[in-house]
Amino acid sequence: MDLSLEISSALRLLGNSTNFGQAEFKKVLQKATDDLINSGKVPVTSTGSGACDGTIARSHAALATLFIEAVKSNQDGTIVTSTLEDFNWPAERISETVKELDSCRERIRSKLASVGTYPPHIVDVDWKLDYHVRSSAGEEGGGAFYLITLHTEESDGRRGKVTFSCSLAQLSHLVTQLRQASRCIQKYANNS
Amino acid sequence: MPLTISEDHKAHLSLLIPQEAPVVGEFCRLAIQFLKQGVNPRVFNSAANKLKVQPNEIEEAIRALVYLLSHCTQATASKDEFNQLLLSLGFSEDAAQVLTETFTQNEPELKMYLKRMGVQVPEYCNLEWRFDILVGSRTLNHIAEPLITMQLSLDSHKSKEDGSLQDQPGKLLLQTDPNNLSHMTAVLEEALHEARTHHSRKIHRHLK
Numbered sequence: 001m002d003l004s005l006e007i008s009s010a011l012r013l014l015g016n017s018t019n020f021g022q023a024e025f026k027k028v029l030q031k032a033t034d035d036l037i038n039s040g041k042v043p044v045t046s047t048g049s050g051a052c053d054g055t056i057a058r059s060h061a062a063l064a065t066l067f068i069e070a071v072k073s074n075q076d077g078t079i080v081t082s083t084l085e086d087f088n089w090p091a092e093r094i095s096e097t098v099k100e101l102d103s104c105r106e107r108i109r110s111k112l113a114s115v116g117t118y119p120p121h122i123v124d125v126d127w128k129l130d131y132h133v134r135s136s137a138g139e140e141g142g143g144a145f146y147l148i149t150l151h152t153e154e155s156d157g158r159r160g161k162v163t164f165s166c167s168l169a170q171l172s173h174l175v176t177q178l179r180q181a182s183r184c185i186q187k188y189a190n191n192s
Numbered sequence: 193m194p195l196t197i198s199e200d201h202k203a204h205l206s207l208l209i210p211q212e213a214p215v216v217g218e219f220c221r222l223a224i225q226f227l228k229q230g231v232n233p234r235v236f237n238s239a240a241n242k243l244k245v246q247p248n249e250i251e252e253a254i255r256a257l258v259y260l261l262s263h264c265t266q267a268t269a270s271k272d273e274f275n276q277l278l279l280s281l282g283f284s285e286d287a288a289q290v291l292t293e294t295f296t297q298n299e300p301e302l303k304m305y306l307k308r309m310g311v312q313v314p315e316y317c318n319l320e321w322r323f324d325i326l327v328g329s330r331t332l333n334h335i336a337e338p339l340i341t342m343q344l345s346l347d348s349h350k351s352k353e354d355g356s357l358q359d360q361p362g363k364l365l366l367q368t369d370p371n372n373l374s375h376m377t378a379v380l381e382e383a384l385h386e387a388r389t390h391h392s393r394k395i396h397r398h399l400k
Contacts, residue, residue: 120367136310
């Protein structure tokens with residue numbers, strides 16, 4: 001695993017039993033895991049062990065980075081284990097860390113997948129069938145029209161709407177295109 | 193519906209009323225141009241110089257003329273009714289003739305203009321789709337996620353600020369996944385079925 005010098009040195013410190021007692025280690029591990037799953041905004045507070053030089057914050061960041069890199073590159077426990085062994089971690093801490101990583105791997109993965117930009121993602125469709133009878137502009141007998149609303153989800157989690165009208169013929173065209181796309185996907189799904 | 197013109201409107205048209213038929217014809221041409229392309233200050237200036245009035249009076253007169261034409265189209269006035277109205281306003285016979293001709297010849301353009309000024313909802317033009325597989329991103333390597341990328345073309349029929357037509361339909365980039373695609377297809381097929389039901393056909397026949 002490719003980790004920067006800063007992260008590596010912080011991890012070495014974390015593994016060192018003289019600097020970090022078992023209880024403190026467990027606290028940092030727990031906090032890092034919780035923050036990754038819940039995107040917690042609560043800052044890391046010192047446990048009052050006297051090391052007020054940001055060691056705890058650094059070790060928290062280093063552990064979080066380790067987890068993220070492992071999930072990002074889809075690396076299993078063995079690579080993480082060997083990396084931590086290189087940092088002279090005691091076997092017990094390694095196994096605890098790997099266990100935590102495996103338990104929250106899926107959740108970190110889905111969090112990572114939602115970060116990034118993508119075009120509005122359609123999640124739902126509403127439709128309404130109207131009949132235009134008359135308008136203030138003097139238009140009469142427009143015929144049957146559909147009002148379609150597409151509900152979309154943007155990259156930052158906001159919901160958006162795209163509304164448009166179409167005639168029966170246009171809706172048939174739209175549905176034909178969608179069916180074509182579906183058939184194409186089915187074909188690939190069945191072939192592979 | 194009886195055709196009525198407000199006092200303000202009459203005042204704006206007062207510039208045109210005493211004019212000769214050819215001048216009125218020229219104004220009609222300018223009014224139709226206004227319908228299609230919007231305001232053109234140079235034309236107003238040249239017309240103002242010829243008639244020895246201010247350019248904004250010319251603009252007002254043209255707008256009043258456009259309003260007169262569109263108002264009568266909206267009220268679905270017949271040729272004779274329109275002619276009667278013009279004569280009652282004080283236009284000469286020839287001028288009224290020219291105006292009535294403009295009115296009847298440009299009916300489709302006037303109807304389009306009215307449609308643009310009315311309730312506007314973007315109208316569907318086209319949907320292009322593309323089947324992609326997402327292989328990786330900055331935050332997550334080694335993915336294999338199927339995606340459908342779609343380009344939805346919508347024609348908003350909106351006028352630009354100066355009243356002319358917007359030529360290009362707007363294009364929206366959207367995406368979805370296979371599950372949502374089949375859900376969307378199912379829902380819209382249901383919508384198509386609704387138009388073919390007995391209930392819907394009954395209303396259609398009733399209102400035709």
